[in-house]
Amino acid sequence: MKVVVPRELAAGETRVAATPRTVKRMDRAGLAVHVESGAGAASGITDKEFSESGATIVEDRAALLSGSEIVLAVKPPDAATLEQIPSGAVLVATLDPLIEHELVKQLAGHGVSAFSLDMVPRIARAQSMDVLSSMSTLSGYQAVLLASMALPGIMPYLTTAAGTLHPSKVLVLGAGVAGLQAIATARRLGALVWGYDIRPAVKEQVESLGAEFLELIDMSADAEDAGGYAREQSQDQAARQQQAMTAHLAQMDAVITTALIPGRPAPILLTAEMVSAMKPGSVIVDLAAERGGNCELTRPGGSFTSDSGVTILGPLDLPCSVPAHASLMYANNVANFLLYVCRDGRIDVESDDEVVVGTLVTSGGRVVHDRIREVLGQTES
Amino acid sequence: MNLLAELVPMSTEWLYLAAAALFIIGIRDLSSAETARRGNLLAATGMLLAIVGTMQHGLIVKWEWIAVGMIVGGLIGLLMAVFMPMTAMPERISIVNGLGGAASGLVGICEVIRHVNPLGLGSTAPGFSAFHVGVAGLEIMLGALTFTGSMIAFAKLRGLITSKPMTYPGQNIVNITWFVVMLGLICGLVTGDLGPGFFFLLAGMALLFGVMFVLPIGGADMPVVIAMLNAYSGLAAAATGFVLSNKVLIIAGALDGSSGLLLSLLMCRAMNRSLPNVLFGAVGGATGSVAGGGELQGEPQSISTVEAAERLFDARRVIIVPGYGMAAAGAHFAVREVADLLKERGASVKYAIHPVAGRMPGHMNVLLADANVPYDDLVEMDEINPEFSDTDVVLVMGANDICNPAARTAEGSPIYGMPILDVDHASQVIVIKRSMSPGFAGIPNELFVASNCAMLFGDGKQVAEQLVETLSL
Numbered sequence: 001m002k003v004v005v006p007r008e009l010a011a012g013e014t015r016v017a018a019t020p021r022t023v024k025r026m027d028r029a030g031l032a033v034h035v036e037s038g039a040g041a042a043s044g045i046t047d048k049e050f051s052e053s054g055a056t057i058v059e060d061r062a063a064l065l066s067g068s069e070i071v072l073a074v075k076p077p078d079a080a081t082l083e084q085i086p087s088g089a090v091l092v093a094t095l096d097p098l099i100e101h102e103l104v105k106q107l108a109g110h111g112v113s114a115f116s117l118d119m120v121p122r123i124a125r126a127q128s129m130d131v132l133s134s135m136s137t138l139s140g141y142q143a144v145l146l147a148s149m150a151l152p153g154i155m156p157y158l159t160t161a162a163g164t165l166h167p168s169k170v171l172v173l174g175a176g177v178a179g180l181q182a183i184a185t186a187r188r189l190g191a192l193v194w195g196y197d198i199r200p201a202v203k204e205q206v207e208s209l210g211a212e213f214l215e216l217i218d219m220s221a222d223a224e225d226a227g228g229y230a231r232e233q234s235q236d237q238a239a240r241q242q243q244a245m246t247a248h249l250a251q252m253d254a255v256i257t258t259a260l261i262p263g264r265p266a267p268i269l270l271t272a273e274m275v276s277a278m279k280p281g282s283v284i285v286d287l288a289a290e291r292g293g294n295c296e297l298t299r300p301g302g303s304f305t306s307d308s309g310v311t312i313l314g315p316l317d318l319p320c321s322v323p324a325h326a327s328l329m330y331a332n333n334v335a336n337f338l339l340y341v342c343r344d345g346r347i348d349v350e351s352d353d354e355v356v357v358g359t360l361v362t363s364g365g366r367v368v369h370d371r372i373r374e375v376l377g378q379t380e381s
Numbered sequence: 382m383n384l385l386a387e388l389v390p391m392s393t394e395w396l397y398l399a400a401a402a403l404f405i406i407g408i409r410d411l412s413s414a415e416t417a418r419r420g421n422l423l424a425a426t427g428m429l430l431a432i433v434g435t436m437q438h439g440l441i442v443k444w445e446w447i448a449v450g451m452i453v454g455g456l457i458g459l460l461m462a463v464f465m466p467m468t469a470m471p472e473r474i475s476i477v478n479g480l481g482g483a484a485s486g487l488v489g490i491c492e493v494i495r496h497v498n499p500l501g502l503g504s505t506a507p508g509f510s511a512f513h514v515g516v517a518g519l520e521i522m523l524g525a526l527t528f529t530g531s532m533i534a535f536a537k538l539r540g541l542i543t544s545k546p547m548t549y550p551g552q553n554i555v556n557i558t559w560f561v562v563m564l565g566l567i568c569g570l571v572t573g574d575l576g577p578g579f580f581f582l583l584a585g586m587a588l589l590f591g592v593m594f595v596l597p598i599g600g601a602d603m604p605v606v607i608a609m610l611n612a613y614s615g616l617a618a619a620a621t622g623f624v625l626s627n628k629v630l631i632i633a634g635a636l637d638g639s640s641g642l643l644l645s646l647l648m649c650r651a652m653n654r655s656l657p658n659v660l661f662g663a664v665g666g667a668t669g670s671v672a673g674g675g676e677l678q679g680e681p682q683s684i685s686t687v688e689a690a691e692r693l694f695d696a697r698r699v700i701i702v703p704g705y706g707m708a709a710a711g712a713h714f715a716v717r718e719v720a721d722l723l724k725e726r727g728a729s730v731k732y733a734i735h736p737v738a739g740r741m742p743g744h745m746n747v748l749l750a751d752a753n754v755p756y757d758d759l760v761e762m763d764e765i766n767p768e769f770s771d772t773d774v775v776l777v778m779g780a781n782d783i784c785n786p787a788a789r790t791a792e793g794s795p796i797y798g799m800p801i802l803d804v805d806h807a808s809q810v811i812v813i814k815r816s817m818s819p820g821f822a823g824i825p826n827e828l829f830v831a832s833n834c835a836m837l838f839g840d841g842k843q844v845a846e847q848l849v850e851t852l853s854l
Contacts, residue, residue: 125798
């Protein structure tokens with residue numbers, strides 16, 4: 001089968017959906033891999049490295065995409081690219097289908113069988129395909145580095161002849177993959193770290209990294225859904241949470257927010273009022289900026305300092321800032337997925353395997369994923 | 382002369398007082414590893430004083446019987462101490478406990494024969510008050526059931542009887558009814574409604590009860606049962622003390638009873654199960670030693686920290702498998718120390734890091750780095766899997782699903798298809814865990830009942846620190 005890896009065209013996108021290692025794996029599995037010239041440049045992978053591992057380098061994008069049977073991508077293809085992908089081809093990418101309704105309809109209309117890796121079910125054997133985990137790990141780590149560079153001081157405790165430097169206090173809101181990695185990284189830098197999450201089950205995980213779990217009143221046991229993701233809270237719960245949090249915020253040097261709810265806008269954890277209670281010189285890194293942000297004041301994609309002296313960072317696509325490892329992990333997720341669903345040289349889109357069913361968004365000209373059909377309001381087949 | 386006659390029984394009281402004090406201090410000292418030896422010696426000294434005090438009480442009838450008893454008993458004790466290995470400690474305790482119960486029971490029977498004269502041999506002592514009848518009844522019941530119960534426990538531990546729980550439907554009801562009937566007998570004897578011959582019926586029922594009560598409990602739970610039987614024999618001794626109006630017996634019995642009960646409760650908490658679940662849980666299908674869906678074919682073998690240290694001592698190649706449990710326990714520093722000690726002895730020690738060990742990517746890396754474990758010692762799964770078959774001991778620190786063989790073969794299992802660490806290929810596996818409770822996937826782990834696997838139950842940090850202590854000796 002012809003597997004195609006085009007260059008990512010989205011602004012600021014530095015990742016590529018394959019690496020020389022994964023090309024070798026796919027090659028051994030009998031797949032013919034074609035990579036667009038320069039696709040790996042931003043990740044530090046040269047055309048030569050790709051071709052040495054068995055890929056065919058193609059200069060002309062149109063030639064690359066024509067006749068493609070499987071297209072591997074990071075971000076979804078833009079309209080022009082989609083036109084060049086043959087109908088009936090398989091697309092493996094990160095589509096954000098619960099939010100990107102237009103894209104889903106376009107993909108369906110074009111007859112593409114689209115798999116979205118951010119929909120991989122949270123089961124043991126699919127962990128190696130989970131792009132959300134991989135990318136969140138990198139985001140969590142980077143968030144702390146961003147915070148440390150934005151702080152007017154250093155993170156660890158130093159007692160010196162020139163005075164004592166007290167450790168920075170870091171609060172991580174949301175203890176999922178990104179949050180836990182942020183906690184671990186802040187600890188490695190020597191800060192005092194607190195973690196908070198509305199799911200009480202997470203307390204032990206936070207403590208297992210040496211951080212303290214922030215006990216606010218009103219820990220709801222119902223806060224976790226079947227996949228372990230957080231549920232949206234009621235307005236009342238949210239208000240009470242904010243009140244209790246403000247007292248703690250006043251002591252923090254850095255607050256890193258990572259709270260996301262699948263398919264919904266990010267919950268507001270820090271109101272403008274709460275931000276004004278924070279110390280001048282303190283920093284907020286809002287990892288939910290792409291979904292509107294956990295902080296009311298966040299400017300997605302930018303950073304600024306509030307009137308009260310709080311620096312608020314709303315980075316987008318943090319994994320792109322570490323493209324070598326981001327591509328390594330993403331490409332592995334893609335290859336693990338592809339080699340799992342591709343048996344005997346073909347992909348069975350009719351399969352009732354949990355992984356296939358969970359990730360297949362469109363096929364045969366229509367939207368096939370139950371949850372997405374619900375969201376789109378398509379109730380009959 | 383008069384003064385001496387008064388002083389003689391008085392000195393017994395002093396000796397009893399000293400003995401009681403030594404028992405209490407001795408038990409207190411047993412709670413920490415440093416003072417435990419001293420505690421043992423103190424309690425043994427207390428026992429010596431109690432025996433001396435008893436012997437000079439002045440009511441001794443015949444010295445010959447005492448001498449014979451002391452020599453025979455002392456010899457048996459000596460032989461057991463010398464020849465039964467430490468690994469057979471639970472069996473030793475069962476025997477000793479059982480015999481203690483038997484002693485109380487027999488004393489009870491003797492007192493009944495002496496005071497109540499059921500066999501019409503001619504009363505040799507004033508009749509019993511209702512109170513004495515009651516405590517004598519309790520003494521006989523507790524003593525007898527402790528004796529047979531302990532003997533069954535011994536047989537299960539030794540493998541003379543199957544260590545699987547032996548159950549039948551309605552068993553708990555039968556047992557409870559039996560017990561209630563025995564209590565009823567005691568009440569009847571106290572009120573005088575039942576003739577003294579019923580003491581013997583009570584003894585017989587109690588002997589049977591000991592068997593019935595212990596049979597449905599699985600071999601892995603024997604330590605809890607032994608602690609409970611210990612408590613019962615303590616109560617029997619206390620009851621004996623009331624019958625004989627002997628203060629030191631009452632005190633020692635009460636100490637024994639309460640410490641036995643507390644120990645059982647602590648053990649149950651460590652296993653994450655309630656005491657009623659351990660004692661009665663096997664009836665009705667729930668195999669007592671597995672919590673969570675599915676059943677394990679077989680019983681897990683449980684070892685002590687000392688035994689684990691012995692196995693590590695002799696190992697040339699060791700692989701440590703860290704898991705979320707190690708993180709939650711904060712045991713990573715102690716684990717590194719264990720590894721260092723083993724390396725000093727010339728063993729090769731590596732850490733096998735499974736890609737999804739812990740609750741976040743790199744969880745184990747962060748902690749082991751914190752503990753200063755050199756990066757070179759960490760090996761990823763694909764690289765280390767072929768090495769397990771050459772490994773002497775694998776130390777699984779709070780990991781579960783990532784080494785569960787079910788992932789290879791059990792098609793319906795939630796972890797099916799997930800690559801695992803081939804821990805079961807090693808010569809020996811030691812799993813350090815708080816209890817048999819399942820891991821993140823919520824399923825039982827077949828590794829735990831494999832013949833080459835032993836469980837070391839306890840808190841990860843404490844166990845690791847104890848291993849460090851033992852390995853440094």
